[in-house]
Amino acid sequence: MKSKPILSVNNLSTYFDMAEGIVKAVQDVSFDLHRNEVLGIVGETGSGKSVTVKSIAGLIDSPGRIASGEIKLLTDEFSKNKKEEYVDLAELQYERFSRIRGKHIGMIFQDPMTSLDPMYTIGNQMVETIVHHEKVSAAEAKERSIKLLELVGIPKPSERIDDYPFQLSGGQRQRVVIAIALSCNPEVLISDEPTTALDVTVQAQILELMKDLQEEYKNGMIFITHDLAVIAEIASKVSIMYGSYQMEVAPVEKVYKEARHPYTYALLSCIPRLDIKQSELLPIPGQPPVMMNPPELCPYLPRCRRSIEKCKKVLPDLIEIEKDHFVRCNNPVAKEYLVKEKTE
Amino acid sequence: MSLLEVVNLKKYFPIKQGFLVEKTVGYVKAVDDVSFSVDKNQTVGIVGESGCGKTTIGKSIVRLHEITDGEVLLNGEDTSVYFFKKRKAQKFIQKNYIEAEGFKEGKNLKPSQKIVYDAYNKADGNLEKIYNILFEDIHEKRKALRRKVQIVFQDPMSSLNPRMTVGQMLIEPLIFHEIVKNRDEAIKVVKGLLEKVGLKSYHIDRYPHQFSGGQRQRIAVARSITVNPELIVLDEPTSALDVSVQAQIVQLLQKLQEDLKAGYIFISHNLALVRFISQIVGVMYLGKMVEYGDSEEVFEDPLHPYTKALLAAAPIPDPDKKRNRKELIGGQVPSPINRPSGCFFHPRCKYKMDICSKEYPEEYIINEKHKVACFLYKK
Numbered sequence A: 001m002k003s004k005p006i007l008s009v010n011n012l013s014t015y016f017d018m019a020e021g022i023v024k025a026v027q028d029v030s031f032d033l034h035r036n037e038v039l040g041i042v043g044e045t046g047s048g049k050s051v052t053v054k055s056i057a058g059l060i061d062s063p064g065r066i067a068s069g070e071i072k073l074l075t076d077e078f079s080k081n082k083k084e085e086y087v088d089l090a091e092l093q094y095e096r097f098s099r100i101r102g103k104h105i106g107m108i109f110q111d112p113m114t115s116l117d118p119m120y121t122i123g124n125q126m127v128e129t130i131v132h133h134e135k136v137s138a139a140e141a142k143e144r145s146i147k148l149l150e151l152v153g154i155p156k157p158s159e160r161i162d163d164y165p166f167q168l169s170g171g172q173r174q175r176v177v178i179a180i181a182l183s184c185n186p187e188v189l190i191s192d193e194p195t196t197a198l199d200v201t202v203q204a205q206i207l208e209l210m211k212d213l214q215e216e217y218k219n220g221m222i223f224i225t226h227d228l229a230v231i232a233e234i235a236s237k238v239s240i241m242y243g244s245y246q247m248e249v250a251p252v253e254k255v256y257k258e259a260r261h262p263y264t265y266a267l268l269s270c271i272p273r274l275d276i277k278q279s280e281l282l283p284i285p286g287q288p289p290v291m292m293n294p295p296e297l298c299p300y301l302p303r304c305r306r307s308i309e310k311c312k313k314v315l316p317d318l319i320e321i322e323k324d325h326f327v328r329c330n331n332p333v334a335k336e337y338l339v340k341e342k343t344e
Numbered sequence B: 001m002s003l004l005e006v007v008n009l010k011k012y013f014p015i016k017q018g019f020l021v022e023k024t025v026g027y028v029k030a031v032d033d034v035s036f037s038v039d040k041n042q043t044v045g046i047v048g049e050s051g052c053g054k055t056t057i058g059k060s061i062v063r064l065h066e067i068t069d070g071e072v073l074l075n076g077e078d079t080s081v082y083f084f085k086k087r088k089a090q091k092f093i094q095k096n097y098i099e100a101e102g103f104k105e106g107k108n109l110k111p112s113q114k115i116v117y118d119a120y121n122k123a124d125g126n127l128e129k130i131y132n133i134l135f136e137d138i139h140e141k142r143k144a145l146r147r148k149v150q151i152v153f154q155d156p157m158s159s160l161n162p163r164m165t166v167g168q169m170l171i172e173p174l175i176f177h178e179i180v181k182n183r184d185e186a187i188k189v190v191k192g193l194l195e196k197v198g199l200k201s202y203h204i205d206r207y208p209h210q211f212s213g214g215q216r217q218r219i220a221v222a223r224s225i226t227v228n229p230e231l232i233v234l235d236e237p238t239s240a241l242d243v244s245v246q247a248q249i250v251q252l253l254q255k256l257q258e259d260l261k262a263g264y265i266f267i268s269h270n271l272a273l274v275r276f277i278s279q280i281v282g283v284m285y286l287g288k289m290v291e292y293g294d295s296e297e298v299f300e301d302p303l304h305p306y307t308k309a310l311l312a313a314a315p316i317p318d319p320d321k322k323r324n325r326k327e328l329i330g331g332q333v334p335s336p337i338n339r340p341s342g343c344f345f346h347p348r349c350k351y352k353m354d355i356c357s358k359e360y361p362e363e364y365i366i367n368e369k370h371k372v373a374c375f376l377y378k379k
C-alpha cells in the first residue's frame, strides 16, 4: 500500500486581478506528491508552472489570489501532540507561513541571486536559516553548514563559508542555494528551473547532485522546467501544463512512450534529439494562448489536430484513464494507435 | 571554391584600465585562430558554452566587429580589409599579401591574391597607390558585402526597431540596395516576403510589439532575406522561443535555404538542434575551435574530450537513456582573460597527458573534413 502523500493539491486555481481583466494563471490543478517522489512540471512560457509552486509556497501577493482549491501539507508543525496532520496551505495565515517555508518546504530558483543576499557571507545566510527554524546554537549551525557545503560539492567548505556570493561562480552559487534549501531537511523541495541559466556541463553536475541528494534525503521534490530532456533525467512523475491547465499527468515512462494527450504527443515530435538522427521536426502550428480572460474551453483547441465538435463546447476534465495516468482531453490519442506506430 | 572561408580569424578585445588615461592591460581573446568554411546551401553549426566566442565569430563575419587578424573570404575575395581603417588596411596588405611567400613572383595565386597582385604591378609596389587602386570603390564593396551577408539574432525584440512598422523595416533595405525600382514595387515584394515567412500581407503596417516572440523572429528572418543574401549567420535564432514555436522557425529556415541556396552559420548552445540542422559542426572552447567535422560523425563518435563531455552532459528526452557519467567533467569554463597553459581544456580533462599542460595542440586531421585539436590524436 502506498503511504499518504506528503503534499496533496486539489483543484487549485490562482488568478491575478488586473485592470484589463483576470489573468487565470493556474486552473484546476491537482496532484499528489509522496516522499521520495520527484514530480516534474513541464510547460512552455506562461503555462502556469511558477504560479503553481508559488501558490504552494505562499508567495502569491496581490493582485494575485488563490481563487479556489486546497493545498494540503502533511506536517506536525502546528499539531499539539506531535502527530502529523494535513494543513491546508491555501488557508494558512501569512505569519504562520514562515514556519513552513524554509523548514518544511525548501526552494531553489533559476537565479541563485534571488535566494542569496549579496551583503552577507554564505555562512551567515546558512546559519541564519538553520537557527531560525531549529533550536540549535550558532556554532552547531555553522558546523552543519560546513557539512552541507561539502555535501553539495563546494571544495574547502570551511574556508569558502566566509565568502560572499559574488566570490562564487554561477554553478557554485546554485550549489549553495541547494545547501540552504536542504539545511532543515524539508519534506518538500521545490526547484523552479534551477539549471536553466547554467552551462550544460555545469547543469549536468547540478542535476547529478540533486538526484543523489534526493535519493539520500528521500524528500518529495517538485522540479519545474521547460526542457523535456531534463525532466526525463530527474522526474519519476510528470505533469504537462499548457495554458494554465494540466494536460496530462503520468509516470515518466508513460509520458515519453504512451503520451495520450494530443499536446504531449505533438510536443515530443517537435523537439530535436541529440541521440538520434531525425529527418524532420513536426512543428505545432499557431501560438500559445493568452491567459487574459480565456474562454472556458481546452486551451489547446486552436492548435489541436485531433479536436472534435465537443471541444468547441465542453472543457474536458482531468480524468484517470488508466492507473496513475491522467489526461484532460475529449479525444485522447488511442493506445492502439501508439502501439501500431511503434511496431511499424 | 567555398562560399565563405574563414582563415586564422582572431578577434581580441582590449581590457582597459585606468581612470583618466586608459591603458590596455591585456586582451580577451574571444576568437583565437579559428578556421572553417561554409559552402552554398550548407549549414555549419557552431556550438559551445557561454562565452566561448560563438557570437564574436558571427559578428566578425558580418563586420559588426573589426577583426584583429585573419582572413574572411567570400567567394574567394578577401573582404576582411574592407572594414579596416586606411593604415591598418595598408599594413594588412603588406603583411598578408606582399610579404607572403611566392607573391612577388606571382606564382599560384589564389583569386584574392590575384586582385592585389594586379594592383601591386600597376602601382609599382607603392603601398599608398595600391591602396587607392584597391579601394577606389570601397563604399560599393562594403555595401555589396552588407547585402550578401546577413545576421539574425537571438532576441528579436532588441534587434527590431520598435518605432518602425514591419513595412518600413523591410522596404528600407530593398531601396538602399536598389533591388526594387520604386516604393510600389517594394511594397509588393515585402508582402510576398511576409507570406513566405508564414505571416500575413496585412501585417505590413504593424509594429514589432504587436507580435508574439515567434512572429517577431519571423520578421527578423524576413528582413535578413529581403536582399537575397548568400550567407546568413543565425545567432541562437530560436533560443528565446518555446519549443513548439522553435520547430516552426527551424522548418521555415530549412525551406528558405532550399529556395535561396544560401549558406548558414547556425550558432547555438542547443546541441540537439545543431545536430538536426547542420551538416558540419564546429565545437568551441575558450575562443578556440577544438573539433570540427561532419555533424553525424561528430555527434555519433566525438573525439575531443571536451566534445565528449559536452555530449555526455546534455540530457536526452528518454527516461531509459541514462547519461554516460564516465565522461562528465567537473569545474566550469575558466576565465577567458586568464586561460590555462597548454591545452586550455587540460585542467578539466580526463585524458590529459604531460604534454597537455605545456603546449597548445595543433589541429590533427582525422579525415578530409574532420579536425581535432588534441594530443590524443597526434600521429
Ligand SMILES: Nc1ncnc2c1ncn2[C@@H]1O[C@H](COP(=O)(O)OP(=O)(O)OP(=O)(O)O)[C@@H](O)[C@H]1O
Residues within 6 Å of the ligand: A016, A023, A024, A025, A026, A043, A044, A045, A046, A047, A048, A049, A050, A051, A052, A064, A226, A291
Ligand atoms: N505577478 C503577476 N501579475 C500578473 N500576472 C502574472 C503574475 N505572475 C504571473 N502572471 C501570469 O500568470 C501566467 C502564468 O505565469 P507563470 O510565471 O506561472 O508561467 P511559467 O509557466 O512559470 O512560465 P516561464 O516558463 O516563462 O517561467 C502568465 O500568463 C503570467 O503572465
Ligand SMILES: Nc1ncnc2c1ncn2[C@@H]1O[C@H](COP(=O)(O)OP(=O)(O)OP(=O)(O)O)[C@@H](O)[C@H]1O
Residues within 6 Å of the ligand: B013, B028, B029, B030, B048, B049, B050, B051, B052, B053, B054, B055, B056, B057, B269, B336
Ligand atoms: N564587445 C566586447 N568587449 C569586450 N569583450 C567582449 C565583447 N564581446 C564579447 N566579449 C567577450 O568575448 C568572449 C566571447 O563572447 P561571445 O559573446 O562571443 O560568446 P558566446 O559564445 O556567443 O556566448 P553566449 O553563449 O553566452 O552567447 C566573452 O568572454 C565575452 O565576455
Ligand code: SF4
Residues within 6 Å of the ligand: A261, A262, A263, A298, A299, A300, A301, A302, A304, A305, A306, A307, A308, A311, A316, A328, A329, A330, A331, A332
Ligand atoms: S480536448 Fe480537444 S482540443 Fe484539447 S487537446 Fe483534446 S482533442 Fe485537442
Ligand SMILES: [Mg+2]
Residues within 6 Å of the ligand: A049, A050, A051, A192
Ligand atoms: Mg516560471
Ligand SMILES: [Mg+2]
Residues within 6 Å of the ligand: B054, B055, B056, B235
Ligand atoms: Mg552569443
